[in-house]
Amino acid sequence: MKVPLEFYVRGDVVLISRELLGKVLCTRISGLVTKAIITETEAYAGVDDKASHAYGGRRTRRTEPMYGRGGTAYIYLCYGIHHLFNVVTNIAGTPHAVLIRAGRPLEGSNVMKKRRKKGHIDKTLLAGPGSLAQALGITTHLTGTSLLGNRIWIEDQRIPLDAEAVIAGPRIGVSYAAEDAKRAYRFRVDIDGPSHITR
Numbered sequence: 001m002k003v004p005l006e007f008y009v010r011g012d013v014v015l016i017s018r019e020l021l022g023k024v025l026c027t028r029i030s031g032l033v034t035k036a037i038i039t040e041t042e043a044y045a046g047v048d049d050k051a052s053h054a055y056g057g058r059r060t061r062r063t064e065p066m067y068g069r070g071g072t073a074y075i076y077l078c079y080g081i082h083h084l085f086n087v088v089t090n091i092a093g094t095p096h097a098v099l100i101r102a103g104r105p106l107e108g109s110n111v112m113k114k115r116r117k118k119g120h121i122d123k124t125l126l127a128g129p130g131s132l133a134q135a136l137g138i139t140t141h142l143t144g145t146s147l148l149g150n151r152i153w154i155e156d157q158r159i160p161l162d163a164e165a166v167i168a169g170p171r172i173g174v175s176y177a178a179e180d181a182k183r184a185y186r187f188r189v190d191i192d193g194p195s196h197i198t199r
Contacts (some may be wrong), residue, residue: 005152008070008147008169013089017043018187020087020098021166023107024155029137030113036103036157042171044086046095051177051185054095065144068094075133075143075196082130083139087147087154089137101129101172104191111159112136141167165189 003073010016020042026035043054046066053063053076065074065088072088074097090096097114103126105112112135113121126132138152147153168184177180 001156002148003156005069005071007147008087008089009091010070011021011090011094013041013045013098016089016096016184016186017041018166018168020154021187021189022159022161024151024157025085025100025103025132025136026107026155027136027138032108032137034108034111034136035106035155036112036132036169037106037191038100038103038154039126039191040100040102041097041186042101043187044097044099045185045186046090046097047108049177049183050180051171051174052095052097052185055184063105066097068092068144070096070146072140073138073145073147075138075140077140078130080126085133085136085138085152086172099129099134101186102127102188103132105135143145159191161189161191 020038020041023038024035025038036121046052046054048055052068065072068088068090070089074086074088076084078084086097086099088097109121116135126135145152166189170182171186
């Protein structure tokens, strides 16, 4: 089942970030469908969060999708190389977003392998936000895309996770954010182990 609008427009970006674990990120690019279980996320709490692109109300052409209604894709280029995919949350005008950092292949793994130019499938296939986006064919030209459509969307396949297996901690690579860098806004889960996924 596709995640509905109501999931995205809630006010608690940290809760949404955690609840995205176990959901399935899906793409249909050039007719090819790929799907990955989300295993790592990071929340960014808008104008009050020094680690956010929208801190202090910054608003640029690049960040404009963050100010849209929840359920929008915000994709930006990092270091001029990596395309990073974020889920915009909250109501329009409140620039909350969740970075999808890692996943586990569920469908279309051979397509992912080809996009990543890898000879075989291993744990590094979707390890890191740049690798994840590349494998699923996500690039900045899709920024602003609705997650309620048929190019990028998220499904709730009712994958049960062990709540005790979810690890919360500080975000990665945001040391410039001073005290905000210490916020426990990063969530991850290892779903390879039998105790972490029961399906």
